[in-house]
Amino acid sequence: MEIRTARLTLRSARPDDLEGMHAILSDPRATLWWSTPPHETLEQTAAWLDGMIANGPDQPDFVVELEGRVVGKAGFWRLPDLGYILHPDVWGRGLAAEAVKAAIDHVFATREIETLTADVDPENAASIRLLERLGFVRTGFAARTWNVGGVWKDSIYYALSRADRGATQGEQAPA
Template identity: 75%
Template structure:
């Protein structure tokens, strides 16, 4: 499975993605709001990648993000309907996360019988909140102490995106001159 955007290729993970994925998941900047602390050992990333490979073998909609032939992150759905994404900091601020996440959303709404997608984001992660809202997600809730990451409790903002809202957003953007 592969999705192409103007600058990116989203594809299912492969075992040889280990070093590139480890570069992302071991970076403390990239994992500041991730569900685990930075990976210190390659074995941690190997186990994580193993889960992604197993999901891909079962037809999941979770993808690594390639730019110019190099894996720079992941975007998609480890488990529908919850979207997840992470990008190496060297590629932040260029609209790549929005491009990748938008492509994953479009793919799921085009190929799956799902009417709403969800996201769980740390309230301090303003960049992720902006990305979700740019893609049409709206806030649906809040909960305290939902994730214990490295011994520190994190809160969650919950977001949702309906198929109807996505379709209206896409049709609205294509109708503009």
């Protein structure tokens, strides 16, 4: 499976993505709000990548490439839960929004799913802005939901319904 945007290619994960994904998942800046601490070994990333590959090409979870270089992942590791991470070298260029929007558009175009969800750390202001810009609405909050490297993190929950997505796209939502 492959999706092309103006600048990016979103595609199914492959074993040769290991070095590129390790560069991301081992970077403490990239994993600051991720569900695990930075990967310390290539073997940790290999196990993570094997899991992504095992989900198969029908799972809408994509490796993100920019100019042929792996720069992140975006999509749904388990529908309807959205997840994304990009290498800090490409932050601030609108690439996360481009990748996440493409993944969302793909799911709504190919799946009979009415609502997508996201779980974000309250301190992750950039991710909150991104989700809200894409039409996600806050649905809840919970304290101490993730223990990452011995530190408890909180969660703000977001959702995007098919109807709300249509409204943010300037389309008529179904009655």
